[in-house]
Amino acid sequence: MGRKEVFMGKAKFGIFGDGKELAQLAMARYFEKGDFRAGYYRDQTFMFAIDQLTVKEYFAQLYAHTDVEADPASAGRLMNGHFATRSLNDDGTWKNLAEMKNSSADISPTAAQMPKLLGLAYASKLFKENKGLHDLTEFSNKGNEVAWGTIGNASTSEGMFFESINAAGVLQVPMVVSVWDDGYGISVPNEYHTTKGSISEILKGLQRNDDQKGYEIFVVKGWDYESLDRAFENAARIAREEHVPVLIHVVDVTQPQGHSTSGSHERYKSAERLEWEKNHDCLLKFREFLLERKIATEEQLDLIDSEAKKFVKEQKDLAWKSFADGIKNELKEAVELLTAMAPQSSNATAVTQLAEDLKKTLNPIRKDVISTVRRALWLSRTDAESVKADLRAWYAHQQELNKDRYNSHLYSESIFSVEKIDAVAPKYTEESPLVDGREILQACFDDILQRDPRFFAFGEDVGKIGDVNQAFAGLQAKYGELRVTDTGIRECTIIGQGLGAALRGLRPMAEIQYLDYIYYALMTLADDVASLQYRTKGGQKAPLIVRTRGHRLEGVWHAGSPIGMLLHSLRGMIICVPRDMTQAAGMYNTLLEADEPALVIECLNGYRLKEKMPSNIGQFKVQLGVPEVLKEGNDMTVVTYGSMCRIVMDAAQELSELGIDIEVIDAQTLLPFDTTGVVGKSIQKTNRVLFADEDVPGGASAYMMQQVIEDQKAYYHLDSEPATLAAKAHRPAYSSDGDYFSKPSIEDVVEKIYSMMNEVDPVKFPSID
């Protein structure tokens, strides 16, 4: 029926779970309250069976119904087959997840469900083994929850799959991964995907034995209900009770109608295969089984079939009516307004025609209505305001509604939004000691570990040695291995581990050892973490803090500052670029109270620099989105961040000797960027601006320029061309000279600013070129 809706033009695209029903029914039997699913688009039967999706909701998503009530998973923002339960109340507070059957919010990239699946399972380990979490009963029953993953056979070829599988074996977490193996990934058969053509075959080495921990692996046919039931029962027991991961390879699965509504499988499946699939359809085989065992009669099964069809048709019609009526009403209102204004318009004929055409639209969508109204407003541009006032007001109201429907919730809109957290200044006394930057962080992390049992930090070398720069030194010994933890070298699943745990109410800090290695994790960050609030319209949150270090130290892989790349792919996250460790500590204190996931990039060359230890290390907070003026000046505004702050401040000193007085602003956070217009105000005074950073030319400096020139309208206050100063387009060369010739130096900053002033007043500032 879903397929037909697409072919009739009522929905754009459809992808369905037929052929995979029986295994999902078996899985649903052992899925308990508090458990989590991370799966993919074939799982409709499972979602129906655990009562977390109604048929009406299923069709609402197919039509892209934008009402959260109609499509609770995605409010019409995602294609059909993207399942999710709502973990949050409307005000952003957590529901009682331990009392719910939960599904994390699906995403489209194949195998991308795997990293967070690891984290969902890892949270159970923490909830079980960390007694400090035992009273968080709204999130977990002492870690009794299983994380259930589903994935297609072809998707197991992805690196994310193998990385997640290995990590779960290392961590020994309650994760059950089921592979629905229908022999194909769209048109490509298994021999192209998997060595030996079988995922369970090649993963045999993971099998646990008496001497070694590992996995339990089951292979079971997708049409054999009794075996499926037994496999899932065993898997649930082993995972739940022993915290051992399980792989269930469900083979002999079919795909009766091909991959999706785009294209038919007759193009790539042989006649024999098609015949085999027909005879091995799991519903057909289940029917045979029920009859053979005399569990039901033909008549009973026929009745179930026909009642199911009738029920689904009714629900589909209701879903369509609810979806279409909303738009039809909007259309009706628009037609009435257009018809009413047309006679008074100087373009009466054309406006009337627009109304007539709109009225006749078959299966109208919102775009038909709104684009017509916009065109009518063009046509009535010379008409008196009174002629079009009603239409304009209606359109303005619709714009508000559509903004909420299509553009809201990129960031948290709850009471825990980071925007609502005010600054608390650091306090210093006469005796405040000067310490290494890393000791500021260490004191901050110590305080956080003490005050918040939900917090844990983990990553490569974070545990025993307390990270490569020792901000966690001694803290594992003090708080234990569950709170400060070493991991394998696996950036993508470090992020997944944090994401899954954050989805379950914990406050993880995932460390990426060097910013240059974040590329491995970028997809999970961009596709899953950053888009989570948006794609669930505020239904789920993952307040994960990603800690890393970058900007400036040594060479290509230990000095990168690819900030533009991050800004462009991580909208939905906060990006903090603290200039020193005190600022970083204040940001962590803020972020731990907020909903939003964040990336904090510390300065690689700042851990040994001296800073004064605040006396309120655990309490002071940096307000995010508010730049700090580091030095006032009148001749030019220089906006920078991170390690460049020191360089620009040193340059300011040199420039003052050359008679130039610059104002230096540290952006502090790039997402959000300067929400109070500090830079714009500065430019009103100086009338000149330079954006300086260590990214490639046209990277984050261009982003800052766009924000200030366009959004803050600084253009109107400029007396000189706005300028950027960035690193070279290549990665930085090794060693101090490599740094000097690759990244902006004090001399580069001085000369750039001087040359701008030379253009302003060549007599006062004669050329130094």
Ligand SMILES: Cc1ncc(C[n+]2csc(CCOP(=O)(O)OP(=O)(O)O)c2C)c(N)n1
């Ligand atoms: C990273 C990525 N590459 C390509 C695609 C396009 N795509 C969607 S589904 C699919 C095949 C997946 O096959 P399989 O994992 O066997 O699942 P099945 O659809 O057969 O159940 C492909 C290539 C995608 N969604 N993500």
Ligand SMILES: [Mg+2]
């Ligand atoms: Mg497949």
